[in-house]
Amino acid sequence: MSRKKPFKPMARFTDCFPEISGNAVNGLGESEPRRPSRFFWHPPDRQTHARLQKEVTDYHRRSPAVREYFRPDPPGGRGPKAVPQAPGKNSKPAAEWTSIVKEFALANESDLVGITAVKPEYVYEGYEINEPWVITIGVAMDYDELAQAPPSFENPTAAVVVAKEYNRAARACRKLTNFILSQGYYAKAYQGPYATALNMIPAAIASGFGELGKHGSIINRQFGSAFRLSAVTTDLPLLSDSPDVFGADDFCMRCRACSNACPPGAIFDEKQMVRGEVKWYVDFDKCIPYFGEALGCALCLPRCPWSRPGNPEKLLRQIRRRANKPGD
């Protein structure tokens, strides 16, 4: 571990913690599978940490640059309002619709697009999703801007790029939603940072976006962890993608770049049991006071070697060499 000074959280955030640990809400240590609980980023009346969320977001909005991009009408906008569903379905085979929606998404502000069937574990408790498919969208963040994390009031660049790309991801999913509605099928857009029914990370992993990293975010073979998600659920006939397992999980076993960099030491170096699954996990109670103070932090994303432009190709070659080494 690094020998950095221990992080001392600000009382303004620690005073807002409820009795229940965020890790308990998330199911840390629970061996039975269950759906995720509504949590931070959910509407205040539907979660346990609403007071903390308000304190964090109010604090972030003290930065004029951050406030500008978290407005309801930020520069570039959040995308069109939903159009009515057209009467009568435009009928095509699922393979054809799959190509059409992917081409549409990539031509309309998305950098990544994948499809998977909706599963109960992607849906937060207290919500329902009745559509059979989820189309996940990824939008890349500029690495040089993200690499200025952690943001501060003096240099909010990394917070602004996160907010800016949340807005692009919102536009991308809303445009795709409207395209599907115009074809006579149902579609619903999901955009961050505020959450509703859909837990996007497991859906994106099943859609082929990559593997879960030690820092709790996805590692993609092209963008590393320098991207944001949005999604569309729909009854349009589609074909599913497969998960993309390229060795990132195994790489995390040998790497500590994110856990060493994390100022409050929130990133576990060993996988944890969470709702019946052993996986990488970030300690919410440790992360969030720093996240609050550092305008959204995000330091673990650029510190991941997969996020550096040009580096994934090199790491993939290393992984292939290691796999071909006799006796390894």
Ligand code: SF4
């Ligand atoms: S966002 Fe910051 S505090 Fe939270 S896990 Fe990442 S580096 Fe640590």
Ligand code: SF4
């Ligand atoms: S920094 Fe290293 S350990 Fe952390 S997610 Fe990236 S590859 Fe995995």
